[in-house]
Amino acid sequence: MSVCVCVYVRVRMVSPAIALAFVPLLLTVLIRYRFHLVLLWRAVVLRCFYDWSSGLTREERAFEYVLTHATPGEPNSILDAFDAWCHSKEFISHIGPKKGVCILDRLVLETSPLCVLELGTHCGYSSVRIARVLPVGARLITVEMDERNANIAEKVIRLAGYDDDTVELRVGVSEEVIPRLREEMGVDRVDLVFMDHWKRCYLPDLQLLEASGLLGRGSVVLADNVLFPGAPHFLRYTRACGLYTLRIHRATLEYSPGIQDGMAQLEYIGVNVDT
Numbered sequence: 001m002s003v004c005v006c007v008y009v010r011v012r013m014v015s016p017a018i019a020l021a022f023v024p025l026l027l028t029v030l031i032r033y034r035f036h037l038v039l040l041w042r043a044v045v046l047r048c049f050y051d052w053s054s055g056l057t058r059e060e061r062a063f064e065y066v067l068t069h070a071t072p073g074e075p076n077s078i079l080d081a082f083d084a085w086c087h088s089k090e091f092i093s094h095i096g097p098k099k100g101v102c103i104l105d106r107l108v109l110e111t112s113p114l115c116v117l118e119l120g121t122h123c124g125y126s127s128v129r130i131a132r133v134l135p136v137g138a139r140l141i142t143v144e145m146d147e148r149n150a151n152i153a154e155k156v157i158r159l160a161g162y163d164d165d166t167v168e169l170r171v172g173v174s175e176e177v178i179p180r181l182r183e184e185m186g187v188d189r190v191d192l193v194f195m196d197h198w199k200r201c202y203l204p205d206l207q208l209l210e211a212s213g214l215l216g217r218g219s220v221v222l223a224d225n226v227l228f229p230g231a232p233h234f235l236r237y238t239r240a241c242g243l244y245t246l247r248i249h250r251a252t253l254e255y256s257p258g259i260q261d262g263m264a265q266l267e268y269i270g271v272n273v274d275t
């Protein structure tokens with residue numbers, strides 16, 4: 001009994017001191033990761049709440065907003081409506097306006113690609129971004145594995161005014177679609193690949209594109225979010241294999257100004273410089 005009392009007294013004496021010692025640590029973590037916590041709140045907690053209360057998916061809610069705030073046939077107004085929704089309502093991992101204008105739009109304009117492959121369509125935001133700056137006669141093939149997202153993306157792309165000849169949406173997993181591009185869609189070469197699907201697929205899909213012979217000298221691959229959440233295996237491979245020149249564009253995560261991210265721009269040089 002006396003031992004119990006002694007332990008109880010010690011615990012009572014020590015615990016406030018331990019608790020106090022953790023306060024600075026807790027504050028440091030909260031301050032340092034405040035933007036990540038806001039992201040967690042917007043992308044997970046709010047999303048679950050609105051999914052439950054609206055009975056719609058986040059993408060369907062965003063699309064409803066776009067329908068009531070954008071002008072059909074005007075791609076920029078569709079992008080603006082998505083951006084407004086993502087800034088003020090919920091988080092969606094579209095490429096967003098900053099990386100969109102400074103990196104993606106600029107690269108499409110600079111390279112004038114005749115065939116663009118996008119992996120990860122989601123709601124069609126980046127597809128519309130790309131389509132509006134494509135040269136005349138060029139085509140964009142965009143691949144999405146989630147049928148509900150693809151359904152919305154199809155409507156968004158057509159709402160923006162692009163027909164199937166300009167933007168073709170393929171529903172399927174990238175690793176199954178890529179090997180069929182040549183045979184089923186008559187693609188000989190992809191001039192620009194925009195990778196924005198699951199990060200773990202970046203490296204196998206890049207190697208699949210190499211093996212399928214779809215990358216030619218000068219083909220450009222742009223991969224989003226290579227620093228956050230990050231694609232370390234992909235970056236390691238592209239640095240080591242000698243098949244690409246690599247440039248990292250540093251930027252902040254879409255709709256989250258405090259989180260550092262980056263996009264990798266690769267140019268296929270076609271020969272292994274180590275050999």
Ligand SMILES: C[S@@+](CC[C@H](N)C(=O)[O-])C[C@H]1O[C@@H](n2cnc3c(N)ncnc32)[C@H](O)[C@@H]1O
Nearest residue numbers: 094095120122125126144145173174196197198
């Ligand atoms: C980050 S979102 C794409 C955002 C879009 N590029 C934009 O900026 O508007 C990723 C999308 O990729 C899709 N995805 C993930 N892995 C995929 C795969 N292996 N093949 C096809 N789609 C995939 C997901 O279903 C999701 O809709």
